[in-house]
Amino acid sequence: MSSSALIVIDVQNDFCPGGALAVAGGDEIVPLVNEMIGAHEHVVLTQDWHTAGHSSFASTHPGKSPFESIQMRYGPQTLWPDHCVQGSNGAEFHPKMAWTKAELVVRKGFRQEIDSYSAFFENDHKTPTGLAGYLRERKIKALTLVGLATDYCVAYSALDAAKKGFDVTVRLDACRAIDLGGSLAAMTERMRDAGVSLS
Ligand code: VGL
Ligand code: ZN
Numbered sequence: 351m352s353s354s355a356l357i358v359i360d361v362q363n364d365f366c367p368g369g370a371l372a373v374a375g376g377d378e379i380v381p382l383v384n385e386m387i388g389a390h391e392h393v394v395l396t397q398d399w400h401t402a403g404h405s406s407f408a409s410t411h412p413g414k415s416p417f418e419s420i421q422m423r424y425g426p427q428t429l430w431p432d433h434c435v436q437g438s439n440g441a442e443f444h445p446k447m448a449w450t451k452a453e454l455v456v457r458k459g460f461r462q463e464i465d466s467y468s469a470f471f472e473n474d475h476k477t478p479t480g481l482a483g484y485l486r487e488r489k490i491k492a493l494t495l496v497g498l499a500t501d502y503c504v505a506y507s508a509l510d511a512a513k514k515g516f517d518v519t520v521r522l523d524a525c526r527a528i529d530l531g532g533s534l535a536a537m538t539e540r541m542r543d544a545g546v547s548l549s
Pocket of ligand 2: 398400430434459
């Protein structure tokens with residue numbers, strides 16, 4: 351029998367108000383996310399988990415500022431403020447998130463030289479995290495995605511999940527966006543074009 355899973359993307363202190371890469375209203379989704387965790391049989395969490403001095407941090411590149419873009423070996427990469435450093439408080443899940451039921455935590459962005467927005471592939475779109483295989487082995491075919499940020503980690507995860515053949519829904523009411531240079535509209539359109547259900 352096939353089943354479904356809730357994938358909770360990056361509900362971490364650094365993406366909430368007061369955090370290093372705060373997403374407006376990021377903490378507002380926590381009550382709804384908790385309700386959805388309670389309602390799903392299978393729950394998977396992702397955790398952005400960078401090395402100190404990670405290549406996606408503007409501070410690693412002399413003369414560069416956060417939100418500028420640079421060319422990496424694998425293509426263009428937006429530079430971010432230092433965030434979600436392994437073991438830091440900013441990398442912890444939001445303290446009010448009811449995460450204990452989660453069956454798997456996928457950490458991503460832990461390789462110094464490559465960022466990873468998607469829960470499935472790093473930003474070279476080639477290096478897998480292992481999540482697709484995990485879900486496939488467990489016969490989980492339908493995914494509901496929630497979390498932060500709508501237009502980065504949630505959207506790239508949804509696009510990769512659709513490409514991998516999962517039946518994907520993004521609950522926009524349980525997501526909040528960064529919206530950098532029109533990214534929210536652009537990524538919403540890409541998700542819709544890829545057959546992701548947006549609700
Ligand atoms: C994210 C930018 C950098 C996200 C993570 O979770 O959407 N965005 N790292
Ligand atoms: Zn990150």
